[in-house]
Amino acid sequence: MNDQHLVEKPISSEPIFAGNFMKVMRDTVELPNGRHAFREYIKHSGAVAIFALDKDNNIVMERQYRTPVSQVMIEVPAGKIDAGEDYLTCGKRELLEETGYVSDKWDYLGEILPCIGYSTEKIVFYVARDVVFTEAKLDEGEFLEVYTQPLDELLTDAYNGKITDGKTLAGLLLLNGYLAKNK
Amino acid sequence: MNDQHLVEKPISSEPIFAGNFMKVMRDTVELPNGRHAFREYIKHSGAVAIFALDKDNNIVMERQYRTPVSQVMIEVPAGKIDAGEDYLTCGKRELLEETGYVSDKWDYLGEILPCIGYSTEKIVFYVARDVVFTEAKLDEGEFLEVYTQPLDELLTDAYNGKITDGKTLAGLLLLNGYLAKNK
Numbered sequence: 564m565n566d567q568h569l570v571e572k573p574i575s576s577e578p579i580f581a582g583n584f585m586k587v588m589r590d591t592v593e594l595p596n597g598r599h600a601f602r603e604y605i606k607h608s609g610a611v612a613i614f615a616l617d618k619d620n621n622i623v624m625e626r627q628y629r630t631p632v633s634q635v636m637i638e639v640p641a642g643k644i645d646a647g648e649d650y651l652t653c654g655k656r657e658l659l660e661e662t663g664y665v666s667d668k669w670d671y672l673g674e675i676l677p678c679i680g681y682s683t684e685k686i687v688f689y690v691a692r693d694v695v696f697t698e699a700k701l702d703e704g705e706f707l708e709v710y711t712q713p714l715d716e717l718l719t720d721a722y723n724g725k726i727t728d729g730k731t732l733a734g735l736l737l738l739n740g741y742l743a744k745n746k
Numbered sequence: 747m748n749d750q751h752l753v754e755k756p757i758s759s760e761p762i763f764a765g766n767f768m769k770v771m772r773d774t775v776e777l778p779n780g781r782h783a784f785r786e787y788i789k790h791s792g793a794v795a796i797f798a799l800d801k802d803n804n805i806v807m808e809r810q811y812r813t814p815v816s817q818v819m820i821e822v823p824a825g826k827i828d829a830g831e832d833y834l835t836c837g838k839r840e841l842l843e844e845t846g847y848v849s850d851k852w853d854y855l856g857e858i859l860p861c862i863g864y865s866t867e868k869i870v871f872y873v874a875r876d877v878v879f880t881e882a883k884l885d886e887g888e889f890l891e892v893y894t895q896p897l898d899e900l901l902t903d904a905y906n907g908k909i910t911d912g913k914t915l916a917g918l919l920l921l922n923g924y925l926a927k928n929k
Contacts, residue, residue: 566809566811566818568889568891569809569810569811569818569889569890569891570811570818571811571813573813579763579765580762580763580765580770582762582763582770582772582786583772583784583786584784584786584864585770585786585787585864587763587765587768587770589765589766590813592813594887594889595889596887596889598887600887601766601767602813602814603765603766603767603768604768604813604814605788605814605864626749626752627752628749628752628753628754629859629862629863630754630756630773630775630785630787631785631787631788631861631862631863631864631865631866632859632862632866632868635749635752635753636859636862638862673905673907673910674907674910675910675911675912675915676812676815676819676910676911676912677860677861677912677913678814678860678861678865678867678912679812679814679815679819679821679911679912680812680814681767681768681788681814681865682814682861682864682865683814683815684861685815686912704777704779704781704783706751706752706777706778706779707752708751708752718919718923721919721920721923722856722920722923722924724856724857727856727857727858727859728858728859728862729858729859729860729861729862729869729912729913729916730860730912732858732915732916732919732920733912733915733916733919735919736901736904736915736916736918736919736922737904737905737915739919740901740904740905741905
């Protein structure tokens, strides 16, 4: 497909801010009409999210406080890629660390770009089947609650506004499609 | 519910970066164990996204280049709140400006927090029914393609990885629930 009427050509790219955790870039781009514009965005290393299903297809979920939105959020387990780590290794590590569940049946589910206006972040989703509980190994300073819930209850909570985390809702759509093909 | 074992108490909050478009905050918080930690995040004014359905329930979609992810994305029409604007007014304005479609049947669909780790952004979703095409009024420097597609095709494109925009996937889940109740 020829998308020259849509594509912004990169002219230059520079870091304009680095905090303790956050890096901000500013790119100059050439618009399809030849004019120049600025684009500011966060440079992100990527993340993994895991739908962990036990043998009865109950799903492992978390409750965690998120300061940017000042509330306890219901979320699918997820975490950032460590330097040099591949996505599946990260998924297994995060699921074990945060929830204590392990599995030897992992499927790639799909991926999402959660924040295309101002972040490079990509989240890769996996499904872990027949998970078994061992013991969580939370990072120092990490506080969360872990529980399991059937998919139909999760969907009800999504439709009635109890779940508002974007990655969790997007992932539930993908999981629905996956389970229709992989009961 | 008593969430004191999860909640991070605000100690202080300060702006640490302001670009042309982006504001970054750094909060100091007290963790449930009494220790202090930093949280960095983007302060965002909020946004609206619109599932615009024609009388045959075809859905108005867009293709738009997004520099942070260096690709043309398939997206539900959406846009940022202007200062002082309410969400529904923003939805009607953005749908008209970006796509040229109008409707007099608007329903609240739900809301998502797309990026709870590092942004305050909230996206409010509406459904506009029986939309009619008039004329798009794109902002100077805005380039996008508008087309319509049936829901089942959109879901297929979501499941096969053709649609990866997080807000669009999350919104499709909510739309699915809505249409099951409001055919």
